[in-house]
Amino acid sequence: MRIDELYVLNPWWREPKSIYTDRYIVAFQHSVFKHYPEKLFLSIQKDKPGIYTIRGPRQIGKTTFLKMYIKNLLESGVKPTNLIFLTCDGIKDRFELGDMLTIYLQTYGSKSNQLNYILVDEVTVIKDWQLTMKYLADLGMFDKSVVILTGSSAYDLKHSSEKLPGRKGQGKDLVYMPITFNEYLENIGIRVEKLSLSDILSLTEDEINKLRLEYGFIKEHFFRYLSTGGFPRVIGEFLEKGTVQESINIYKDFVLGDAEKYIGSRTKVLEILRKLPEIVGQRFSWNSLVDIFSG
Template sequence: MLSIMVKIVDLVNQNPWWKHGRRFERYDRDLARAEQNPIFFERKGFETKTENIYIIRGCRQIGKTTYLKKLVAKAINDGVEPRRILYLSLDLFTSRREMRNAINYFLDTNREAENLLILLDEVTTIKDWNLELKHLYDSGITRRARIVATGSSGAALRRRGELLPGRGLEGNEYYLKPLSFREFTLQTLEHVQHHSEGKEFRDTLRRLGEILGKVSIQLTSNLGKICEALNTIIPFKKELEYFFRIYLFTGGFPGVVNEYLRKKSVGEEEFVDPALAETFVRNVLGDIIKQGKKETYARQLLREIIDKYGTRYSYSKLSRDVEITHVTTIDYLETLEESFIITILHAYDFNKKNMKFKGAKKIYFQDPFIFYALKSCLGGRDINDVIAETLEDEESVGKIVEGIVTTHLAMTRETPVMREPETFLWFYYDTSGRELDNVIKPDRSFLGIETKYRGEVRLGKTLRVPHIKKYVILSKEDFELDENTLITPVETFLSLLEKSNHNL
């Protein structure tokens, strides 16, 4: 009996709204900490209905727990009784039985209640978690309950999610990824404006926010229409450069951005807390171990990806260089990609009208912070030294920008399961070895994108492919449009890119 009481106390601690109602935000540790940050970064919402199960995929430290707590606050404000909302941090549970007991306690106290909300945080830490969701659906609980689960292990979410056909999961999976540059800029503008001394700069930032919030681009549009949208924002290139410089330093992890802004607002030097990097790397390696993988293999592969960053190579070469079997190398890379650590970019074969399964690949980290954190921890260096060294080297920063562009292009169209990036985003190289950084198929036609984050851009040096009729070259300074090629500053282009509906 005592152990049951202790578990009930634990449940109450995880669900402070049971005691405090809508005032719980004052006492909830996660929300209180988030509210104390310079910026509370808002994410897109989505509608939830009974008879459905929703899954949010995203890596560690990206804000999934905070997102769920904001769902609680919204539900209470919308009239849901606080006692009809259950939140479980499954990191603290050791078995399916514990998870089921907690859910059963909640259901027993709400036997006749309708419009229940069940939130399961880091559900993939529980073995066979899908069987519990299957039980909830098959037993009819979802007729009166909405269920939202989160997880950091994309592999577990994918494999186990596939075992839930016809149980309300179809079309209800979402990504929670690092902030895009557009989100980052729009939501940091006010803070930077408030802490700036020059009146002209503050007024310019206010005007930038007004215009940027109303303008965006679709890659399905013709180059003239894209150029027209870019023209409205190009007068603010200097200001966008300022924000892109910060984004290159911090990436899009909300916690990292807030720590940087906190230090900057009190006049300290640019700084990323090494503890954030250490925690992130520990979580990454810990999750890999939980999936039955060897930490030493993961470390070897990650070091090699860093050393080869932005270059193309085959899986065979990578496996030889790290002295791990070809099959094991692919297995670990897929795990890293499904855990939202890396993006594997495949080459495209225009003759076969598909990606080259055996061709060379390019591997990028899904955010600059991931690159810096892994390089610092795997090399035993301070993350701020790694960042400074990277951003001072033109070639290195160019590779970081290529990675940012690639992940942003993926976010414009991707949908879990139904439209993965490998179905619409690739790179290309010809028989002479010349490359085109990105080939994207936003509709029935192809768009070639080349990132040249350096001095003057020359049109003649960009690889042309007969199957591609229009090109965008992302420059550092130049802005120009000719018949089939648009040259535009990279930060201007990224600031106007919207994310897909399934990217929160």
């Protein structure tokens, strides 16, 4: 990535209102199903330095979250150049990542008590990224910054962030999970009375039948929820098109792409997936699966 590309990734440095035309913001505003991850926003203390990691599955909305976070900061009066967004898809290695962050902080690092906000998307794409973050943290370059790192590799992000002990400040490790069924219902305007287990067990047969009658329509929504996995983008596609084929194709490409990246073969993973239905619910040997990879 070239230095001048930072201005392309961060157009609000030139024109703060450009955040409103960001494709992720526009897509969110036009989405049939909008989920605002309020708990995630509240988990980040924007007035205290810290290093946060956000891990979650692909297409859950991590990039959209970062863009919405930038929008909120700009609307709250944060100086545009105090914000930087980086996507690691275009960064060669951890050394280039370190150079980009160093140049930014040397150029726009706050000289007052104001904080800088450093948002790095898909950091797990870069091998040994934690070494760069540790190095910069040890130099004190993040002492006046809120750093947010996202990644789709849960194992990498969790275990790599553990190598930053004592350097996160007020930061923490966060998880961006698919929405719950209750959140799904609330989003489409359906409120369901909440009952504890003891309340349910104390209901009479007539009361149970009454609930079945009142909430019978919920079953249809539950099957829709199961079909979409609680992923806002997938839910939006289903509500708009009645199918999730586009999302299925996207995830298929992700899985096969990772297979090629980590084991060097898409074919072997497809063979595993074809074999799984045959062994579900049966005893099997891990060696039988290994044979597929070594065959």
